[in-house]
Amino acid sequence: MAHWLDLTWMAWTWQTATFFLVIFALLCAMTIWEWASPGGGPRHGILGLDTTRGDRLFISLLGSAFIHLGWLGLTDMPLWGGTILSLICAYAVFRWV
């Protein structure tokens, strides 16, 4: 039965493991936040969308994925520039969208 637990084919690296752990931690944090103050703080943002916190997190994550891709494809500058831009965008999304 040992081969059931053999995960070498998944080819984990500490970098990707950290990445998924951060996502997982974010989901846990959102759950705790929701449990502590239910409702999700719904509002009608500047884009004309009705969003809750969960939606805002999703928009920030998807947005930062595309910002990173765009940064890689369009510029030669180091990638952490994209990370900073994503964080600014995420702040803006949580503040106004």
Add this chain to the structure above:
Amino acid sequence: MTKTWNNRAWFLVLPVLLLVAFNAIIPLMTVVNYSVQETFGNNLFFFEGVKWYEDVLTSERFHDSLFRQFLFTGIILLIEVPLGVAIALTMPRSGPWVSVCLVLMALPLLIPWNVVGAMWNIMALPDIGLLGYGLNALGIPYNFTRQPISAWFTVVLMDVWHWTSLVVLLAYAGLRSIPEAYYQAAKIDGASRWSVFRYIQLPKMNRVLTIAVLLRFMDSFMIYTEPFVLTGGGPGNATTFLSIDLVKAALGEFNLGIAAAMSIIYFLMTLLVSWIFYTLMTRGDEQ
């Protein structure tokens, strides 16, 4: 319907969650892992960071297949949606022929996708196929294995054949939900055929048409089997769409890193589009 707040409902959802997560999350994590590493077989992996993403995003090949993909999706949406609505409008609203029409129209949807490809291949063969022989007999030079234009024509015609019925069935279902009283009121007001369509039928079909466009967009965006069987992506790379290119890279050339990075980019694009459509749809529900 007002729903009760009850967190124990999670237990009812849990089996589905676990099964889908098993199928969706483990493979997705694996693809992410592959996308940042170089492999030389035997499960030997070397960390490469974002190199593959950079390669894919700046490669001519990816840009070309992405462009072909959007062109194809655009063309078939422009043909299938208006055509499907037009056919749904002319279908009888009741009577014995409705069932027959529905069954015959649903038939292409139930044919395995590679059989659809094989069927159109046989149909389009220039020497013995009905379509190929017919076009050549009319004096139109046609050979889908040689001319990119012919290949595109055949692939688009095949997709129209395969999927227009889905739009017809959705639009027809939307039309049937309009009460007869609306039409009678329009008749009394002396409304023209166009204004009946514009102010009664189109608003009622709004929701199903959003879904039709969503489904046709997503399904044509992931199209693989039919064009692969029909043209193999050729002639040259003329009909190599994203999925075909991806499978070529992953299983044909065994470029795991490139294929995985492409998969992630591809997946993010579908995620973005699904989110936009889902938001549009749920907004329609609330109004």
Add this chain to the structure above:
Amino acid sequence: MRLSRWLVPSLYILFLLLPIYWLVNMSFKTTNEILGGFSPWPKNFTIDSYVEILTNPVWYNGYISSISYVIINTVISVSFALPAAYAFSRYRFLGDKHLFFWLLTNRMAPPAVFALPFYQLYSAIGLFDTPWAVALAHCLFNIPLAVWILEGFMSGVPKEIDETAYIDGYSFPRFFVRIFMPLIASGIGVTAFFCFMFSWVELLLAKTLTSVAAKPIAAVMTRTASTSGYELGLLATAGVLTIIPGAIVIWFVRNYIAKGFALGRV
């Protein structure tokens, strides 16, 4: 106006039937006639291809494995989706909307993205080349679909029915099986139809997850086409035979199809 009423649908149906006619036409021809040139109908009518497919185990085993994974998948998808759809149609719970959206994204994800890791995942758990691997893999898109369709049907059942049953002392499982499921029987039928359909037509994952023992008919076709020359007659016959199960299933649910589509949830 009267004329166009039946002219447009008839022309469309004619267009749909032409390639199918051509396939059937090819399946009744001899190989010599096919290679001999264009002919609009079979001159030497033969059923040799049909005899070959129905007596050669390589061919008919393909049908058996296709049908077995399609049935396993339909049963799993519908039975897992039933309670989940009930939860989504009756209750609000933590993260429900996001969960629903996440399920739907799996219906939209391109199978090509998952093909390679699926091969390794199912090899690792020892299910590779069995109908179970394909049946479970197809759950990726069929379960979200089933939840979506069933949720639509369940929302049409008034909530008072649930409440009355609970007051009468029914437990949840007993209420669900004895009262609720009969009420949405047509919905379950429509859902099973769509699960059958999408599992039956999919090839990329089915081909990736099987090699010899559980090879689906569609994969037998593509491999025959490439290995033993181009036997168009056999290929056409196999194609015709894959259309038949779908046609039978459609005929049974013909009165419900429009209803399933009316919910706009395919």
